[in-house]
Amino acid sequence: MINKLNFSVSYEAYDHFSELTDEDQLLCKKAEAALVTSYSPYSNFKVAAAVQLSDGKVITGSNQENVAYPSGLCAERVALFTVGAAYPHAVIESMVITAHTDNFKIEQPVTCCGSCLQVMAEFEKKQDKEIDVLFYCIDGKILKVKGVKNLLPFVFVEERLKVDNC
Template identity: 70%
Template structure:
């Protein structure tokens, strides 16, 4: 038997003012995306902003449905919008934030496993890492360079593509 370990590297920032202008803009756009969230059941709004290589920003927000599995997370809404409308675009970075009236969010909210897998697929597709900012409004921000830091055992099966 072998026991192996891996480390995850990420940056933390005390507040949005510590970020670069580009990262601040992306976090603010993710916050603006909260307005289009359809979350009448959970009352938990999530917004995503994705910066493309050409400078364009694509937004996404969570979209719930009374049949819960039929809804979709903000990250996948934005990523699938890019896939459908900008199939050759290169994703530079993305910011994700959340908000609810039910309680105070005190730490950055991270993506679910399904979203991480989709993010990993886009990263593989473009053969370039995607920077991810998890933005807690009025709080800490976590920045990760590349999805493999978040999902080290990402599902990959190259033979499916051939």
């Protein structure tokens, strides 16, 4: 017998930046400011992320390309790995992802790749708390998602791989 199952995705959609809370607006602006640190000479597609920690610190990251494409890294992972290396016990409350290119007008929020979602899921698991994720289209719509499972419902988890001495 075949079981057909469904799952739903929950998110908030905002038409205008002004609809966001002051805290979310500030985080969006910090992500937008981080676009200047993008190293994207090949795609000319700048992506930046800003991560809000529970103690108020904001960590930013931007995409870093390399002529050998697999050697580059997305903005989300740059920011998250910075948190992991510099603030290993920090709790991430929220993060914003935004993008810009001079080649065309970005009209919809840019979302994360699967690798970035998996890294975000690992941080949620580590801190035992969901992360609010905002996809901020500059001068456009903003999507807000509570928790990575709304973005990656079949997230890879394997509890038997857990090491107790970490």
